[in-house]
Amino acid sequence: MGYLQNFAALLLGSAVLHAVIILLSFRPRVNAPRVGKRPGLLGLWRARAHFYNNGKALTKEGYDRYKSSVYWIQTGDMERLVISNRYIDELRKYPSSYLDSKMAVVERNLGWYNGVDIILKSTAHVDVCHTQLVQNLDILPRVFESELEACFRDRDIIHFYNATGLILDMVNRVTAKILVGEPLCYDAKWLQTSLETTVNTGLLCRYLQRYPAFLRPFMNYFAPARMNLDRNHSVAQNLLSKRIKGRNRGDKNKDILQWLMDTYEEKGPEISFLTNQIQFVATAAVRSTAASLLNTMYDLLSFPQYQTLLRQEIREAIAEHGGWSLAAVENMKRLDSFIKESQRMNHHILLSFNRKVQRTIKLHDGTTLHPGTFISTPAYWGAMDPAIFPNADEFQPWRWFELRSQAERENKNTVPYLASSISLENLFWGYGRNACPGRFMAAAEIKLLVAWMLHHFDITFPEGQDSRPESLFVDERVVPDPNQDIGFQLRQDNDKTY
């Protein structure tokens, strides 16, 4: 009884505290129109569910009506002020004390419960992606092949795989090699835990979002994903501590684990902290890369007429560079263009450049962003805007190749036309100082994996299917169809040298 009374008192106390925080947090807001349902005092869950199921149509309506201004929308997690892409160049100059990308990630994902808040405690994971990972990208072509070979069975007859399962498996293996190196990257438990952590992180967030903030600390204990996530963490921590035993700072291993260890002082952080940090990078890296790779494969099979030219380019690049190397990958310019076009037409999220405003910002036209506001930009529909991209609803695989070739001819900067590049028009990787630091690795990895598959296999949709499946729109996420099968059969005419 005493226990129940204490529990009830604690709940009541939290509810009162929560109410006080809400009252104190009433702030000025931009006066802007709304798209979608108004949450009001009692309609928050209804408004969230409405966006969760209709995000694509709602953000389209928002873009059509307010693409040059701002509007409010309740998404599946936060109330956001969607601001025109035309403000981004101005906003990117603000430091995180004004526009905070990390707090936006943590608050949207309820990161205090699932470990995502690790990104508030250290930036080492971002720093190593920006420096050592980029400087050592040439390891990727050396490590990926054996991982891919392990994914394919029955090579001589056509074998159909669930595309999502196959591609996730590939990307997970390659990422593990870059993340923790040998031999841990071959450990089935590590690979499985890595994938499960991402799923359970999202599940826990969605479970807790159903409850008001003051109930979350309690409901956290009852969430099935909580227990699973704790189990994932402890399995990962055990494996990682064994892995670290034989390692020292300054060793020559080329993987993110080593670079993180080198970043810290002699004693290093607690193993639990390091595990959490590595798991976060895996969460950021694996599913996003797999989704982009899947979309590229679906597009390749929808437009099989381009495969011959791509195969020829791949064959020539690897012949010229004596095998799978970074230089060979950089020479695959048509493939790069194909991937970038696939990214443009298949953005993984509806909204990007998500930031929490921490201090008042006055924009050039007088629009004021108040502290506490969550801003986002309409990434998905911006990438489909015919005023920005001619024939925007057409898949033009050489769109970027042609722009790049023209820039080369005119001795101009070619970087904006690369698949790894960020630009004001294309927010696939985010934008500004907090744009994805793993994008160079992701773009090179996608290119390598597509090239390797095209080079070795004839790849097909099941008989009778000639176009890609529709993606699923879930909340603000855009997910390539997870039920699609793809057939692979070893090519008879490929050059077996590589």
Ligand code: HEM
């Ligand atoms: C196709 C694959 C990927 C996509 C589409 C993607 C996209 C993004 C986006 C949109 C952001 C937020 C940027 C912003 O707010 O401006 C981000 C952040 C990030 N990404 Fe990626 N990413 C991908 C792959 C990777 C890979 C392979 C890695 C690591 C090797 C990685 C590591 C990160 C990290 C560490 C952050 C920042 C988190 C923080 O602020 O602490 N990403 N990514």
